[in-house]
Amino acid sequence: QVQLVESGGGLVQAGGSLRLSCAASGRTFGTTAIGWFRQAPGKEREFVAAIFWSTVSIYYAEPVKGRFTISKDKDKNTVYLQMNSLKPEDTAVYYCAASKTFGSNWWRAPPAYDSWGQGTQVTVSS
Numbered sequence: 001q002v003q004l005v006e007s008g009g010g011l012v013q014a015g016g017s018l019r020l021s022c023a024a025s026g027r028t029f030g031t032t033a034i035g036w037f038r039q040a041p042g043k044e045r046e047f048v049a050a051i052f053w054s055t056v057s058i059y060y061a062e063p064v065k066g067r068f069t070i071s072k073d074k075d076k077n078t079v080y081l082q083m084n085s086l087k088p089e090d091t092a093v094y095y096c097a098a099s100k101t102f103g104s105n106w107w108r109a110p111p112a113y114d115s116w117g118q119g120t121q122v123t124v125s126s
Helices: none
Strands: 002-007 010-013 018-026 033-039 046-052 058-060 068-073 078-083 092-099 120-125
Touching (some): 002 092, 018 092, 033 078, 046 068, 058 068, 078 092
Antiparallel strands (some): 068 078, 092 120
16 A cells, blocks of 8 residues: 655635645555546545656646646655646645556546545635
């Protein structure tokens, strides 16, 4: 099992920025990708971004393209989500998740991820 710990959430005004961190530990060997998801009250958990651990592949959800940037530091076993130009609709609990799935077109689906962090709240005020 991979343990994941998110940090960096908080309250920010619209147009502001936050950087989330996801630190991985435990049985990280074989992890293929780390994904970020978010869940707003009353809504389903939705895909935000994913980064593959051993390749340069990166994917974003359409609502965050051009505003969010996902990156990794393999030496620190940490994945970051830089969020710029934040909007009130970005308000949610943000989760990072680790997967050992192979194949194609799976990274947007929460069930493809084996391990999840506890989440960090991001609130964007208007």
